[in-house]
Amino acid sequence: MSRQELTQSQTEIIVKLDNGRKVYQMGTQQVAALGGINISFKKGSFWAIMGPSGSGKSTMMNILGCLDRFTTGHYILEGQDVSTLDDDSLSELRLRHLGFIFQSFNLIPQLTVQRNIELPLYYLGWDSAQSANRAKELAKKVKLEGRLDHHPMELSGGEMQRVAIARALANDPQILLADEPTGNLDTATGNQIMDLLVDLNNQGKTIIMVTHELDIAAYAKNRLHMKDGKIDKIDGDTHEAI
Amino acid sequence: MKQSNISRNILSGIENLMLHKLRSFLTMLGLVFGVGSVIAMLSVGEGASKEALTQIRKLGSTNIIISSIKSAEQESSSTSRSFLSIFGLTYEDHARITESFRNVRQTAPVKIMRKDARLREREMELRVVGTTPEWFDLVQREVIAGRILGWVDQQRQTPVVVLTEFGTRKLLATESTIGQTVLISGNQFEVIGIVKSESGAAGNIQVPDQEVDAYISIEVAKGYFGDIFAKATDGAWIREKVELHQIIVQADKTENVESIANAIEEMLQKFHNKKDYSVSVPLALLKQAEATKRTFNIVLGSIACISLLVGGIGIMNIMLASVTERTREIGIRRAIGAKRKQIIIQFIIETVVLSTVGGFIGIGIGVLIPVLITYFAGMPTVITFQSIVLPLLISAGIGIAFGLYPAIRAAQVDPIVALRHE
Numbered sequence: 001m002s003r004q005e006l007t008q009s010q011t012e013i014i015v016k017l018d019n020g021r022k023v024y025q026m027g028t029q030q031v032a033a034l035g036g037i038n039i040s041f042k043k044g045s046f047w048a049i050m051g052p053s054g055s056g057k058s059t060m061m062n063i064l065g066c067l068d069r070f071t072t073g074h075y076i077l078e079g080q081d082v083s084t085l086d087d088d089s090l091s092e093l094r095l096r097h098l099g100f101i102f103q104s105f106n107l108i109p110q111l112t113v114q115r116n117i118e119l120p121l122y123y124l125g126w127d128s129a130q131s132a133n134r135a136k137e138l139a140k141k142v143k144l145e146g147r148l149d150h151h152p153m154e155l156s157g158g159e160m161q162r163v164a165i166a167r168a169l170a171n172d173p174q175i176l177l178a179d180e181p182t183g184n185l186d187t188a189t190g191n192q193i194m195d196l197l198v199d200l201n202n203q204g205k206t207i208i209m210v211t212h213e214l215d216i217a218a219y220a221k222n223r224l225h226m227k228d229g230k231i232d233k234i235d236g237d238t239h240e241a242i
Numbered sequence: 243m244k245q246s247n248i249s250r251n252i253l254s255g256i257e258n259l260m261l262h263k264l265r266s267f268l269t270m271l272g273l274v275f276g277v278g279s280v281i282a283m284l285s286v287g288e289g290a291s292k293e294a295l296t297q298i299r300k301l302g303s304t305n306i307i308i309s310s311i312k313s314a315e316q317e318s319s320s321t322s323r324s325f326l327s328i329f330g331l332t333y334e335d336h337a338r339i340t341e342s343f344r345n346v347r348q349t350a351p352v353k354i355m356r357k358d359a360r361l362r363e364r365e366m367e368l369r370v371v372g373t374t375p376e377w378f379d380l381v382q383r384e385v386i387a388g389r390i391l392g393w394v395d396q397q398r399q400t401p402v403v404v405l406t407e408f409g410t411r412k413l414l415a416t417e418s419t420i421g422q423t424v425l426i427s428g429n430q431f432e433v434i435g436i437v438k439s440e441s442g443a444a445g446n447i448q449v450p451d452q453e454v455d456a457y458i459s460i461e462v463a464k465g466y467f468g469d470i471f472a473k474a475t476d477g478a479w480i481r482e483k484v485e486l487h488q489i490i491v492q493a494d495k496t497e498n499v500e501s502i503a504n505a506i507e508e509m510l511q512k513f514h515n516k517k518d519y520s521v522s523v524p525l526a527l528l529k530q531a532e533a534t535k536r537t538f539n540i541v542l543g544s545i546a547c548i549s550l551l552v553g554g555i556g557i558m559n560i561m562l563a564s565v566t567e568r569t570r571e572i573g574i575r576r577a578i579g580a581k582r583k584q585i586i587i588q589f590i591i592e593t594v595v596l597s598t599v600g601g602f603i604g605i606g607i608g609v610l611i612p613v614l615i616t617y618f619a620g621m622p623t624v625i626t627f628q629s630i631v632l633p634l635l636i637s638a639g640i641g642i643a644f645g646l647y648p649a650i651r652a653a654q655v656d657p658i659v660a661l662r663h664e
């Protein structure tokens with residue numbers, strides 16, 4: 001690889017985990033939830049993280065989502081080492097660079113669909129007129145423009161997840177983190193959600209998704225298999241594992 | 243941006259209140275009653291003390307008032323029909339007080355009688371005050387028409403009378419006032435002046451001119467009506483000989499009031515073999531009233547603090563429950579990018595909204611109660627600006643103080659744990 005090519009490929013790397021370890025102290029015993037993770041995700045890639053229960057998927061997602069930090073090692077997000085940032089700075093990163101999609105949707109029940117979608121914009125300090133416009137735009141994108149004034153309870157599971165996706169897109173993040181996004185949905189609805197994620201990936205979003213279902217993982221371009229806190233194997237079209 | 247965030251926080255605070263209307267209302271109740279009772283109590287206290295203070299001030303802060311009283315033994319013996327009880331202040335007392343003290347600026351002897359007055363067909367009972375021109379200076383009476391008693395009237399013992407506004411209207415009706423002749427107990431008096439009426443009482447101190455209708459020269463009073471008064475008590479006629487009902491003494495400055503009063507007391511003791519007089523010092527009463535008011539306010543303040551504290555604890559309790567209930571929401575907000583500080587602000591604002599709404603309802607009640615008290619019980623009440631603003635600030639302060647701990651608890655929620663929370 002020429003020097004120029006190397007630089008080129010490095011600029012395309014959006015997430016880089018460098019010897020990341022996460023150790024939990026359980027009394028006198030140490031549990032290594034993640035033991036030396038080395039991997040890079042390219043901008044615009046779509047990854048499915050798979051593995052048996054207890055293999056470290058959630059721990060990895062928490063760290064990728066800037067909700068948690070490695071005990072040792074580095075996490076380089078869009079070229080910035082975020083492994084030692086404080087709580088406020090991590091909040092700021094989540095606010096500006098990340099979008100979350102959860103298995104159980106995690107909408108705020110007392111807020112309307114519109115207000116749920118607007119939530120990131122509220123913390124970004126947008127004014128209400130701008131936020132309302134953006135929320136409408138996003139609702140249209142997930143085909144929920146007629147549901148803006150509804151409360152989450154009045155929606156079906158698929159609709160709730162679409163609201164959650166709209167909310168995750170509100171701050172226009174580079175990376176979407178999805179933790180079993182179809183886990184609470186029937187197959188047909190799950191497939192619709194996956195189509196939506198594929199669409200978003202095609203529009204340039206980097207997507208990292210945890211799933212244990214093979215047919216859901218098949219929507220991703222790359223698959224990362226975890227075992228005992230380590231990367232077991234990687235497959236897919238393109239990858240950049242170090 | 244900051245501004246709109248706060249107003250949106252306030253809005254969402256109100257929305258959260260509306261979400262649990264009954265719960266919010268019950269939570270606020272403690273504060274509502276706390277604030278309401280503070281305002282009500284303060285306004286009643288303020289009303290009572292203000293009335294007392296103005297009455298006492300009316301007596302003059304440099305004045306000493308010496309009154310004739312019937313001593314207890316006389317009270318019991320005077321029931322016999324023919325008995326003439328002799329008591330009280332004398333003309334000599336007045337002369338001695340006037341001459342003996344260097345720091346006394348002026349004095350006024352006062353003789354008070356009830357007499358029938360008559361002008362043509364109009365008849366009424368007057369309280370006739372026999373006194374000297376100094377009186378008008380001592381009580382600071384506003385002259386509405388004509389003039390007050392002068393030295394010439396005093397010396398020549400001319401039968402002239404100064405009426406109070408109230409008496410004038412009743413007796414003279416529409417006839418022109420000055421120069422009219424009225425009959426008082428059959429004696430002709432020429433009306434020479436009209437002064438403003440005042441009425442009221444401060445505690446047990448009667449203002450001498452409280453219901454006064456007519457002022458005449460003391461020499462005239464003595465000459466025409468004498469010193470013996472008959473009055474009906476329990477169906478029997480009791481005759482009393484009282485030379486002076488009051489002596490009003492004015493000190494040159496307030497610092498000397500106390501010592502003069504003591505000296506007068508001492509002197510009177512020497513010349514009276516029984517305690518048939520009392521010396522009262524409006525200034526002392528004023529100080530006492532102010533001290534009482536202070537104590538009153540401290541007691542009320544403490545009660546208020548306790549009730550507000552109870553209200554605050556109620557609010558804190560519900561906010562802690564709310565934080566636990568909304569752990570997941572907090573986790574979502576944190577995952578989306580809310581900083582700890584923003585979670586704290588959100589919960590504090592919600593608490594302040596709760597407590598301030600409670601405060602406002604409390605103010606409504608607190609303002610209504612004194613109005614009702616005044617209307618139904620006739621008690622004076624005064625609602626001051628402070629008595630409204632203070633409880634409102636306190637209830638907002640309670641929101642901050644008691645909201646702080648739940649808010650910090652909310653901010654400490656770990657989003658990873660919270661998102662797993664069902």
Ligand SMILES: Nc1ncnc2c1ncn2[C@@H]1O[C@H](COP(=O)(O)OP(=O)(O)O)[C@@H](O)[C@H]1O
Nearest residue numbers: 024031032033052053054055056057058059060
């Ligand atoms: N907060 C924690 N405290 C202690 N051990 C933990 C904690 N979270 C995860 N672990 C441990 O780390 C390992 C990986 O867990 P996790 O990342 O949840 O796996 P997965 O999501 O793949 O099931 C497990 O052995 C788990 O018990």
Ligand SMILES: [Mg+2]
Nearest residue numbers: 054057058059
């Ligand atoms: Mg897991």
